[in-house]
Amino acid sequence: MNWMEKELALFADASNERYLRDSAVVPDNPGYTWRGNRVLLNLASNDYLGLARHPAIIDTIREALLTEGGGSGASRLVTGNRPLYGRLEEALATWQHSEAALVFANGYMANSGVIRALVGRGDVVFSDQLNHASIVDGIVLSRAEHARYRHNDMEHLKLLLNKHRDKRRKLIVTDAVFSMDGDQAHLEELVALKQEYGAMLMVDEAHSGGIYGKRGEGLCFKLGLHHDVDVHMGTFSKSFGLYGAYICGSRTLIRFLVNQARPLIYSTALPPSLVAGISTALTLVKADHWRRERLNSASQLFRSSLSDAGFNVGTGDSPIVPIIVGENERALRFSEALEAGGIAGIAIRPPTVPDGTARIRFSLSADHTPKELNDASAQICKIGLQLGVLSS
Structure with a gap:
């Protein structure tokens, strides 16, 4: 079974090895998650309408x-x-x-x-x-x-x-x-x-x-x-x-x-x-059509704020908002910086996406408020400038 260690070493060299990390709910705060012993704004969940804890x-x-x-x-x-x-x-x-x-x-x-x-x-x-x-x-x-x-x-x-x-x-x-x-x-x-x-x-x-x-x-x-x-x-x-x-x-x-x-x-x-x-x-x-309306407004607000800042977020209108950064290692550093800044935004790398298109995939929820998303957008832009994803 030694071949597995060799394969894993190749994954690690390409910044492509995955790890399981614990997450947990935050009582009375459905738009957030516990991860790494800290509370993070959860921009990585598919709970689009906020029904998981209804x-x-x-x-x-x-x-x-x-x-x-x-x-x-x-x-x-x-x-x-x-x-x-x-x-x-x-x-x-x-x-x-x-x-x-x-x-x-x-x-x-x-x-x-x-x-x-x-x-x-x-x-x-x-x-x-x-x-x-x-x-x-x-x-x-x-x-x-x-x-x-x-x-x-x-x-x-x-x-x-x-x-x-x-x-x-x-x-x-x-x-x-x-x-x-x-x-x-x-x-x-x-x-x-x-x-x-x-x-x-x-x-x-x-x-x-x-x-x-x-x-x-x-x-x-x-x-x-x-x-x-x-x-x-x-x-x-x-x-x-x-x-x-x-x-x-x-x-x-x-x-x-x-x-x-x-x-x-x-x-x-x-x-x-x-x-x-x-x-x-x-x-x-x-x-609950109001959930869709709130989600749609949140998606438009968040997508436009990141696009206006200069990020490559694609052309969709859904609550899935990617920031395409290209290199695996840069996507990992972006995700780590987001976590340090209080945001859960996960690096997505090949083979999930094509080579050279590693990204942070944000996904929004009807639980998120405009203020939370505006604050998150400002933090994301700050990190993007620090990592060279955005130019000043």
Whole structure:
């Protein structure tokens, strides 16, 4: 096993080794986190709507624990499919204006399981080069051909669709909002290409569900494209503040996945108390539009302040705001300086992002106030000047 030490040494030399560090909640201060024995403004969480510690969700989970127990005890196809699952899936389908829905343990399992179920040898998957790792791994597991198109380059995608037009099955898959850049997929053009070439279209709304749409239905719904998407995927680990994932689509799709999605078939079902908590979170996501409005205002304020200062923050409008610094070692120093200044902002390095694009990935929450974000922006600019990321 000595080869592992050699590999780790290479990671360290490239400023690319990862470490696990403890974090903890700060009582009565949801926008903050304990990290390294100090309280930090938490600009690194995906709890976009600030629901992770909502009292109604916690009360629901507590009550369900007393009646349902700690775990489901089996996979959903054995004895783990409690009635709570069916009620949640009906509510999800209604929310998304789809025929049916299916809950998975997490987004990684949903993406990898669904892609593997839909395509195989002799098929092709067209995937944006910045798609999440769970999508990439699902394609690898499927053994279908992987045709990666340049990020949001519809002409390149069209070229690849023409090249593979005679394949048995064709699947286009994309993030709706890209998790490390915060920009949006060109969904209208993807729908048009899907229709032109007879492909299936799968959209991952992990970082857009709960954020876009009057009731948080997501970016596809906001753009009026939800009926043109064959496979709609979302998670409960971001805007819902919990854990898990779902697929919405036709009844035929859901029946097929129940029989073919291996992560669903061979995994123990989510604890019923968590499923109950997700149902309460869904009610809050739909009803509390003020959370989306507050998050959107915070995102615009923070992004514009960093952009005006001269940082490269990309082109998105989401609560994901990256500062692209380039070198791994510089990103690590930036993150360390942020922590010393009272801000949790984590360095993201390859292979999560392409080589030469290491960054600090900020992600905002409805918990953050304008004053907190203005103060954080001033501190970030000060650090950027010290490290040479900004020029004076």
